[in-house]
Amino acid sequence: MPKSGTTAPPKKNSTKATSSATKNSAKPSAHAVPATAAAAPSGSALEIKDTRTNKTYTVPIADDALRAPDLKKIKTDDPDDLGLVSYDPAFLNTASCRSAITFIDGDKGILRYRGYPIEQLAEGATFLEVAWLLRHGELPTQQEYDQFVHDVTFHTYVHENFRKFLEGFRYDAHPMAMLNSSIAGLASFYPSSRNIFDETERNISIIRLLAKTPTIAAFSYRHVKGLPFVYPDNRLSYVENFLSMIARMSESKYEANPIFTRALEILFILHADHEQNASTNAVRSVGSSHVDPFSAVSAGVAALFGPLHGGANEQVLRMITEIGNVRNVPKFIESVKSGQGGRLMGFGHRVYKSYDPGAKIVKKLADDVLKVVGVDKDLEIALELERIALSDEYFTSRKLYPNVDFYTGLIYRSMAFPVDFFTVLFAIARMAGWLAQWEEMLLDKEQKIARPRQIYIGPAERAYRTKLTKKGN
Numbered sequence: 107m108p109k110s111g112t113t114a115p116p117k118k119n120s121t122k123a124t125s126s127a128t129k130n131s132a133k134p135s136a137h138a139v140p141a142t143a144a145a146a147p148s149g150s151a152l153e154i155k156d157t158r159t160n161k162t163y164t165v166p167i168a169d170d171a172l173r174a175p176d177l178k179k180i181k182t183d184d185p186d187d188l189g190l191v192s193y194d195p196a197f198l199n200t201a202s203c204r205s206a207i208t209f210i211d212g213d214k215g216i217l218r219y220r221g222y223p224i225e226q227l228a229e230g231a232t233f234l235e236v237a238w239l240l241r242h243g244e245l246p247t248q249q250e251y252d253q254f255v256h257d258v259t260f261h262t263y264v265h266e267n268f269r270k271f272l273e274g275f276r277y278d279a280h281p282m283a284m285l286n287s288s289i290a291g292l293a294s295f296y297p298s299s300r301n302i303f304d305e306t307e308r309n310i311s312i313i314r315l316l317a318k319t320p321t322i323a324a325f326s327y328r329h330v331k332g333l334p335f336v337y338p339d340n341r342l343s344y345v346e347n348f349l350s351m352i353a354r355m356s357e358s359k360y361e362a363n364p365i366f367t368r369a370l371e372i373l374f375i376l377h378a379d380h381e382q383n384a385s386t387n388a389v390r391s392v393g394s395s396h397v398d399p400f401s402a403v404s405a406g407v408a409a410l411f412g413p414l415h416g417g418a419n420e421q422v423l424r425m426i427t428e429i430g431n432v433r434n435v436p437k438f439i440e441s442v443k444s445g446q447g448g449r450l451m452g453f454g455h456r457v458y459k460s461y462d463p464g465a466k467i468v469k470k471l472a473d474d475v476l477k478v479v480g481v482d483k484d485l486e487i488a489l490e491l492e493r494i495a496l497s498d499e500y501f502t503s504r505k506l507y508p509n510v511d512f513y514t515g516l517i518y519r520s521m522a523f524p525v526d527f528f529t530v531l532f533a534i535a536r537m538a539g540w541l542a543q544w545e546e547m548l549l550d551k552e553q554k555i556a557r558p559r560q561i562y563i564g565p566a567e568r569a570y571r572t573k574l575t576k577k578g579n
């Protein structure tokens with residue numbers, strides 16, 4: 107077992123430079139992206155004329171992209187001019203990486219993990235099979251899968267000190283706040299995880315995070331409910347074990363409703379990755395400082411908590427409760443359109459400009475689950491919101507369609523999960539994607555510490571003249 111402390115990163119631009127990252131594996135890492143961008147077809151370039159200087163520049167195009175550092179050479183004769191920067195405050199049209207993990211075509215409503223359509227994975231795969239696929243790029247063989255399931259199952263227990271840690275939270279603590287700090291806290295239990303360029307260390311950290319996140323999530327649920335913690339039951343599958351830790355009381359073995367188990371497995375698959383969304387970007391950005399993976403993915407949990415991201419499923423249910431009755435839907439839609447009533451939560455997406463493929467699957471799943479528990483008035487409200495919004499010019503002209511969060515809340519609630527807990531379910535699933543993306547970032551020889559530029563708009567230099575009349579603190 108290597109000592110704690112960081113190991114050196116692989117040298118840039120060297121296929122051999124793997125330090126300890128690949129020392130433990132005979133074959134080259136399957137997790138790295140190809141070392142350099144696809145060569146631009148010859149002559150593939152952009153000609154830019156700077157009207158300030160009348161100079162023309164040729165900027166190469168590769169992967170249908172300009173490289174922002176190439177813009178630096180565009181400058182005036184002013185010696186203080188450091189060259190042109192690109193300005194894109196919310197990454198509206200900026201690729202932050204080259205990735206081989208997830209493909210989305212927002213206009214056509216396509217989502218694929220490593221080339222496999224989400225519909226096919228949701229139909230036939232297990233969540234752990236998908237987690238393996240996301241990280242390794244290929245589906246596991248039976249032997250690889252059995253070993254992986256064994257490893258994840260073996261590491262589901264958390265240190266007993268976690269009880270004390272979680273018990274320190276107030277009875278009404280939001281489970282995402284508990285999850286976030288607990289995941290970051292795991293770093294303190296596994297100091298050698300800081301050896302991020304050691305493949306063995308990365309591997310065990312990834313296994314631990316996949317294995318322990320459901321345990322911590324379930325413990326936080328039980329804490330809020332004032333129920334005793336239920337330890338993992340390693341006879342059960344990943345999803346069944348999670349449901350057992352949530353719901354088991356005095357039974358010697360918990361038996362979940364198979365429709366709920368499969369529904370949750372499908373939701374975990376749908377949420378497992380979504381390329382460069384806000385939380386994945388947070389994981390990559392924090393991870394780019396070469397911190398341990400527990401700290402890096404806790405940044406993802408934090409980003410996911412926000413209502414514009416994973417917190418949306420919680421907000422959808424709150425919105426539906428506030429609407430209260432299907433009769434109030436037209437008035438609510440009007441309030442959204444006038445800007446008085448906030449956004450229609452669960453609608454719209456930065457990338458999807460047609461029906462989110464995940465949302466289609468989730469809608470069908472909602473039908474299955476609601477058959478078990480019975481259709482309720484909230485589903486009627488959701489269907490009416492969707493019907494009106496899809497035929498209203500405000501929403502159609504802005505290409506606002508239901509996203510995956512629109513129906514997930516209804517499913518989770520019919521499975522008796524409290525509203526506060528919805529985003530936690532999302533986080534358990536997204537852990538698989540964050541980890542695959544974190545590792546890909548780490549092994550990508552083009553990546554460096556994420557450090558954006560800024561356009562300074564503050565005062566020019568000025569002399570300090572205190573406004574305080576009393577000195578000292």
Ligand code: CMC
Nearest residue numbers: 414415416418442449450451452453454455456504509511
């Ligand atoms: N309800 C009403 N109007 C909306 C909505 C909405 N849900 N979403 C966008 N708009 C309007 C927005 O007001 C703007 O109108 P205008 O051009 O007149 O100013 C236009 O559509 C473009 O919006 P934007 O804010 O520039 O779009 P964005 O790409 O920055 O935001 C979004 C994407 C997902 C944050 C946004 O659509 C939103 O807030 N949706 C509701 C929250 C939600 O459901 N989030 C879950 C996202 S999917 C899962 C995930 O990422 O976790």
